[in-house]
Amino acid sequence: MSNLSSGVPSLTVAYYLPQFHQIPENDEWWGPGFTEWTNVSKATPQFDGHDHPRQVETLGQYDLRTVEVMHRQAALAKQYDVDAFCFYFYWFDGRRLLERPVDNYIRSGPEFPFCLSWANENWTRRWDGKEHEVLVGQNYSGSTAEEIFADFLPYFRDERYLRVDGALVLVIHRIDHIPNAAELVSQWRVLAQEHGLGELHVIAAETRFGIQPGWYGVDAIAEFPPVGSNTLASAQLLPVKGLRDDFAGRIMSYQRMAKRFMRRRQPSFIRYRGVAPGWDNTARRGNKATIYVGHNPRDYAEWLSHARSTEDNRQGTGLVFVNAWNEWAEGAYLEPDASWGFAFLEATQRNFRPLPASPKPGMGEPSWAWLRSLALAGMGSVLAVLRRARRPVQ
Numbered sequence: 001m002s003n004l005s006s007g008v009p010s011l012t013v014a015y016y017l018p019q020f021h022q023i024p025e026n027d028e029w030w031g032p033g034f035t036e037w038t039n040v041s042k043a044t045p046q047f048d049g050h051d052h053p054r055q056v057e058t059l060g061q062y063d064l065r066t067v068e069v070m071h072r073q074a075a076l077a078k079q080y081d082v083d084a085f086c087f088y089f090y091w092f093d094g095r096r097l098l099e100r101p102v103d104n105y106i107r108s109g110p111e112f113p114f115c116l117s118w119a120n121e122n123w124t125r126r127w128d129g130k131e132h133e134v135l136v137g138q139n140y141s142g143s144t145a146e147e148i149f150a151d152f153l154p155y156f157r158d159e160r161y162l163r164v165d166g167a168l169v170l171v172i173h174r175i176d177h178i179p180n181a182a183e184l185v186s187q188w189r190v191l192a193q194e195h196g197l198g199e200l201h202v203i204a205a206e207t208r209f210g211i212q213p214g215w216y217g218v219d220a221i222a223e224f225p226p227v228g229s230n231t232l233a234s235a236q237l238l239p240v241k242g243l244r245d246d247f248a249g250r251i252m253s254y255q256r257m258a259k260r261f262m263r264r265r266q267p268s269f270i271r272y273r274g275v276a277p278g279w280d281n282t283a284r285r286g287n288k289a290t291i292y293v294g295h296n297p298r299d300y301a302e303w304l305s306h307a308r309s310t311e312d313n314r315q316g317t318g319l320v321f322v323n324a325w326n327e328w329a330e331g332a333y334l335e336p337d338a339s340w341g342f343a344f345l346e347a348t349q350r351n352f353r354p355l356p357a358s359p360k361p362g363m364g365e366p367s368w369a370w371l372r373s374l375a376l377a378g379m380g381s382v383l384a385v386l387r388r389a390r391r392p393v394q
Helices: 024-030 036-041 065-080 100-108 143-158 181-194 253-260 282-288 297-309 343-348 368-389
Strands: 002-004 011-016 084-092 093-098 114-119 122-124 130-136 161-164 169-171 198-205 221-222 248-253 273-277 290-295 319-322
Touching: 011 114, 011 161, 024 130, 036 130, 036 282, 084 100, 100 114, 100 143, 114 130, 114 143, 114 368, 122 290, 169 181, 169 221, 169 273, 181 198, 221 319, 248 253, 248 273, 253 290, 253 297, 297 319, 297 343
Parallel strands: 002 161, 011 084, 011 319, 084 114, 114 169, 169 198, 198 221, 221 273, 248 290, 273 319
Antiparallel strands: 084 093, 122 130, 161 169
16 A cells, blocks of 8 residues: 655655547547647747757657556656656546556556546647537536546555555546535545545645635645746746747746745645646647746756645645646656756656756747737736636535
8 A cells, every 4th residue: 555644755746647549539539540649749849949849768659558658657757756646537427538548557557656636627629729619528417426436446446546644645637617526525535434445635736726625625735837827927028039920829937937836825724735847838739838938957856845845744744746747748747858868857856966957048039929928928817816806616
């Protein structure tokens, strides 16, 4: 059993994306043979020196239908002080997608801790700008809690499943999407006891910035950067060189984002720290991407070290979430690439020795595309204020 007790050093948990294998639904929606590597390979630079398409090193463009890949990933994770994977779990009214990697994991995967994050959002055509076209909807009913819990059971019973203080760790990606969330979580707790599993430690990912556990009946919140940071306060204030005229996304500053998260005050509830090694979703969003420039191992290591040692952990069980292990199409990954090699994995080690920061992006002249980027970041600030003003729906 993978268990963490209070008072031990922070446990580093990395989100794990399973969409690196072919499934019939993606073949139908995006074309034959589609995987996340399809997006990664087609990405094009949006400014001078923009690092696209990203090139994979060491692990190659793997296929997660091969369980040996996960053994290699877990070996790297363990070597560089990642303590557990958090697999996204796609469940829609009893229909599962992308389940094969985690199913293979419990059958013949590595001896490495893991937990689940229920990715309870509608599956849409967001990647090609058609986010209102729902491909698979996420619906809720009076039987949802019992039905999904039945599908959680094989994983909860696995000896490698992550526990903190004896309680099973379960993350909900979009708690704010669930009607009567507190009731659903309460039903899960009863079911866990009935099945002899003990307590649950339910965590809501902070995919809606500023949420509190008391609103939804969960035990804790987990930061999910860059959520909450796509505003003018984290914008890259100097124009980057060679920005495309048709760029219609946001250019943000990695250093400013990291500082904003490190400066957050301790709340009265448990809020686990979150860290991102980078963020650049050009591979998914093209010229409408949100791009955090200036990411580098030194600043990432400082942010992660702060998260691991923060006073916040006195009230919790010492979890730190990294977004992510392998989000290649969002530029948020620890796995080795051709540009940085093992540098971000090395920066994840607890005894990491700081290296020089990477060169800053070349500075260019102001342009309409640049002004549009700042305007979008400013609009994000306004929307964030409006969201905080809304009362949560129970």
